[in-house]
Amino acid sequence: xxxxxxxxxxxxxxxxxxxxxxxxxxxxxxxxxxxxxxxxxxxxxxxxxxxxxxxxxxxxxxxxxxxxxxxxxxxxxxxxxxxxxxxxxxxxxxxxxxxxxxxxxxxxxxxxxx
Amino acid sequence: xxxxxxxxxxxxxxxxxxxxxxxxxxxxxxxxxxxxxxxxxxxxxxxxxxxxxxxxxxxxxxxxxxxxxxxxxxxxxxxxxxxxxxxxxxxxxxxxxxxxxxxxxxxxxx
Numbered sequence: 001x002x003x004x005x006x007x008x009x010x011x012x013x014x015x016x017x018x019x020x021x022x023x024x025x026x027x028x029x030x031x032x033x034x035x036x037x038x039x040x041x042x043x044x045x046x047x048x049x050x051x052x053x054x055x056x057x058x059x060x061x062x063x064x065x066x067x068x069x070x071x072x073x074x075x076x077x078x079x080x081x082x083x084x085x086x087x088x089x090x091x092x093x094x095x096x097x098x099x100x101x102x103x104x105x106x107x108x109x110x111x112x113x114x
Numbered sequence: 115x116x117x118x119x120x121x122x123x124x125x126x127x128x129x130x131x132x133x134x135x136x137x138x139x140x141x142x143x144x145x146x147x148x149x150x151x152x153x154x155x156x157x158x159x160x161x162x163x164x165x166x167x168x169x170x171x172x173x174x175x176x177x178x179x180x181x182x183x184x185x186x187x188x189x190x191x192x193x194x195x196x197x198x199x200x201x202x203x204x205x206x207x208x209x210x211x212x213x214x215x216x217x218x219x220x221x222x223x224x
Binding site (some may be wrong): 102 | 118120123145147154155156157158159162202204206211212214215216217
């Protein structure tokens with residue numbers, strides 16, 4: 001079983017709909033992240049959380065919100081989806097006690113907004 | 115926001131050839147990391163570099179932390195079909211926040 005699990009893996013929705021992408025992890029890591037991947041643009045940070053009470057904006061947070069419900073769960077919401085939010089979304093975790101900089105990624109959630 | 119320039123954007127090579135790709139930044143990093151993304155999967159760490167000038171190998175992969183701390187290089191020797199994927203560099207300042215490069219898509223033909 002994957003250590004970082006994302007649901008749904010694929011979603012097609014319409015402009016204006018509310019969408020939630022969920023992430024759960026069994027690694028016991030305090031730090032969790034949401035990234036967006038677009039062709040030619042690499043991975044860009046949307047939001048991150050260093051513990052349950054901590055939420056921080058990344059470089060492209062506009063149009064998104066997050067909730068850290070527990071150490072193991074970090075969800076990303078699009079309140080009113082628009083077509084340019086069509087992308088591949090990744091959740092990731094890291095262990096600050098190791099201080100390696102390594103992120104552990106889920107398998108991705110592909111979102112299409114029509 | 116800050117971006118890392120990664121080149122080339124894509125490579126089409128024959129099995130057995132060596133591959134080189136690089137990443138440059140406008141600012142200094144304390145850590146450079148190289149990730150590989152297989153089709154349909156999330157990125158996985160290949161090599162991490164923590165010191166300017168450091169040269170580190172992982173099997174057929176070799177990466178270097180540039181002496182200026184603003185660049186890094188990844189070489190793959192004797193490529194094989196399973197090397198296909200997207201390679202990302204990433205730089206880190208002092209926290210776990212990483213800045214990713216734009217990616218190099220590698221195709222290997224038999």
